[in-house]
Amino acid sequence: MLRTVIATTAVLGLATGCAPDTSAPVKVRALVLSSNGEYTPQEVELKTISDIVGLSGNVADLHGGARxxxxFNDPDLQNATTPESFANALLKESGRDVTxxxxxxxxxxxxxxxxxxxxVTTYYNLERAFDYFHDVTNIPTADFKEPVRTYxxxxxxxxxxxxxxxKDNALYFSANESFLILPFDQLQRAPLSINAGILAHEYSHRVFNLKTYDAQPFPVALSTWAAGGSSPGANILKSFDEGLADLHAYGSTCRSAHGCDTRFLSTSFHGGKFGSVTDDRDLARTDRCMTQSLRDNLRNMSLDQFSGYEYVVGTLLASALYQAGEATGQRDVLLRSIVAAYDDETVATPxxxxxxxxYLTxxxxxxxxxxxxxxxxxxxxLRLKEAVCNELMDHLQIPRDLLxxxxxPNLCPASAAGGTTCPPLGNEG
Incomplete structure (x- = not known):
């Protein structure tokens, strides 16, 4: 894939360059996944860009050269008393606008x-993720706040x-409310920023932070619940954040030319030691079940000890919801319902x-x-609700009488009876 880009650039080097028009929309070539599973140069439009050279616009503002x-042993961090001062202490070199x-x-x-x-592909993929959450899950433009600094x-x-x-990572870093596109090393086939599904996953973390945590750089619930020993509430929140990010990433692929992809990780995490990542988080697998040991870990481990297991529990949640949405043909309805569930002051449907x-205390x-x-x-x-209930009772082993x-009356209907895929773990809450 990289050889294709280098060859294309060499040929186009014979063309005549000129100062580009920076007014949106801008027609530009980006690396986009084609129907044959390869990333190829394709013409796209950047609809929100205001500076095509500095790659900044209403969705993101790219910045290079930061450190x-x-x-946590850094005195500057220890002395930080506000989220702003903490974010400033993290930034040892602020970097500069990209060119x-x-x-x-x-x-x-x-x-x-x-x-x-x-x-360019990074900005395009962030714009696509923004469009997904705006168009499919109905988040108003104003709720996204300002463009996200993207390092x-x-x-x-x-x-x-x-x-x-x-290296080899892309993430939403709530501590300074930014996306980090790290250099790649081993993931040469498709660096993470080129993978639109992965950036949609990271964008989902931003939405979860905006809605569930009220845009807090250091979510109060997580920091409060993680302060003691076992932290079941924090472990559940982290699991939901990860699982729903995978589900939304899948939902975003359904708007692409190559169609819905439950294995959107595969073009980046491919073969060898990376292949298991894709298999473990393939939403289409129907055999995922809560085990007694996993449930014990969820309940009894500290947040630090639980690190890594949030992906396992998250995949149980995501695949269960995936099955419910697909079986009823109401994928987008379910995705909208999930985002609506992040923040709702209505007494009957918090x-x-x-x-x-x-439950903070x-x-x-x-x-x-x-x-x-x-x-x-x-x-x-009602039909979708019943399907969601059945899948969650089955794969997460949530007792029926709790749901x-x-x-x-807004919880599961009496017709919901669970499923038979997973062996029962008992009637514990």
Missing amino acids: IVLD ANYITQDGVLWPADFHTWNM YFPEFVLPDVDKDPL GLQQLTRQ DQGKFTLAVAAGAIITHVTD VGTNN
Whole structure:
């Protein structure tokens, strides 16, 4: 794939360059997944761009050359008393605006070097993720706040993990409300920023933070619940965040030319030691079940100890919801219902934000049934609600009597009986 880009750039180097028009929409070539599973240069429109050279616009603002260090032994971090001062302490080098290089051919801008290809594709994929959440899940434009600072190839250092800057990752970093597009090393086939599904996954984390955590850089529920020993509430929140991010990433692929892809990770995590990542998180698998050991870990581990398991529990949630949406033909309806469940002040149908606030002093009451109930109460179609209930009872092993709406008519209907795929674990809440 990279050889294709280099060859294309070499040919276009013979064309005549000129200062590009920066007014949106801008026609430009980006690396887009084609129907044959390869990333190829395709003409796209950037609809929200205001500076095509600096790659900034209403959705994102790319910034290069930054150095971000999260070291809890850093005196600057220890002395930070506000989210703003903490974010400033993280940023050891602020970096600069990026500069993209283009060649114009037939009114279309062609990136003239690899980093421009990568940055243009990054902006395009963030714009597609924005469009998905705006158009499919009905989030108003104003709710997204300002464009997201997107650090392109920063040095991101976590001394507790590795003294060297991290690579091969793309993430939403709530501590300074930014996306980090890290340099790639081993993931050469399709660097993560080129994979639209992966950036939609990261954009989902931003939406979850905006809605469930009220845009807090350091979510109160997570920090409060993680302060003690076992942290079941925090573990559930992290699992929901990861699982729903995969589900939304899948939903975003359904708007692409190559169609819905439950294995959207595969073009980046491909073969060898990476192949298992795709298999483990393929939403189309129907054999995923909560186990006793996983449920024990969810309940008894601290948030640090639970690290890694949030993907396992998250995949149980995501695949269960995927099956419900596909079986009823109401994928988009379900995706909208899920986002509506993040934040709702209605007494009869509280959202996840409101439930975490309600149980802030007793996270043991924020159970899987309570968290799942936030989604269930926002599904209004009876057939879809029944399907969601059946799948969650089965794959997450949530006891039926905790979800059937005897006291809350917005929960599961009496017709919901669970499923038979997974072996029962008992009637514990």
